[in-house]
Amino acid sequence: NAGVTQTPKFRILKIGQSMTLQCTQDMNHNYMYWYRQDPGMGLKLIYYSVGAGITDKGEVPNGYNVSRSTTEDFPLRLELAAPSQTSVYFCASSYREHNEQFFGPGTRLTVL
Amino acid sequence: SQKIEQNSEALNIQEGKTATLTCNYTNYSPAYLQWYRQDPGRGPVFLLLIRENEKEKRKERLKVTFDTTLKQSLFHITASQPADSATYLCALDGYSTLTFGKGTMLLVSP
Numbered sequence: 001n002a003g004v005t006q007t008p009k010f011r012i013l014k015i016g017q018s019m020t021l022q023c024t025q026d027m028n029h030n031y032m033y034w035y036r037q038d039p040g041m042g043l044k045l046i047y048y049s050v051g052a053g054i055t056d057k058g059e060v061p062n063g064y065n066v067s068r069s070t071t072e073d074f075p076l077r078l079e080l081a082a083p084s085q086t087s088v089y090f091c092a093s094s095y096r097e098h099n100e101q102f103f104g105p106g107t108r109l110t111v112l
Numbered sequence: 113s114q115k116i117e118q119n120s121e122a123l124n125i126q127e128g129k130t131a132t133l134t135c136n137y138t139n140y141s142p143a144y145l146q147w148y149r150q151d152p153g154r155g156p157v158f159l160l161l162i163r164e165n166e167k168e169k170r171k172e173r174l175k176v177t178f179d180t181t182l183k184q185s186l187f188h189i190t191a192s193q194p195a196d197s198a199t200y201l202c203a204l205d206g207y208s209t210l211t212f213g214k215g216t217m218l219l220v221s222p
Contacts, residue, residue: 004155031208042116042201042212043156050208058209090155097208098144103155 004104012110013081021076023091031094032074036087081111114140118213135185135202144205192220
């Protein structure tokens, strides 16, 4: 099993550009999550999904959108990128609530 | 809103000693609490989950306690090794989501 995979690993965007961060898991997990981590800060939840077709906002959803059309994939869309979205983005998955979360390797995004 | 605090200063200890990391929280009463390890440039890795009625949980050299009265969890690494050097994250396990602390960096010197 590859676990949780994320692409790209690194990306530089200009202000106002858009992009999609890809996340795929092959563990047949129902729950998937997107976090951002800024230097010296903890992980902040952006969006999460408890199953295909169901998504919900986390603590910091503004400027982002998600979709969950399949169990495996949970892409994160950034529209009109801003410098405040410079961060490291982690995708994670778990079989159900109150279970361990498996994290991907992260995407380092810089918005200039 | 719920608040979770971990010691922001790095913890420096010598190899072989026991490391103890603290996680305090307020405005919340989670039924579960999780601990993760994060190495530089990598995603967090799950270590332990403890339920509110368990008080203490062990896994090899790791031990976690959970005091719901004090609203505190302690994470212990016994016989620490330089390979244990990393940032350790505490997370409140709520309704479908986790709320993470900022983490405490542990440095184990030979």
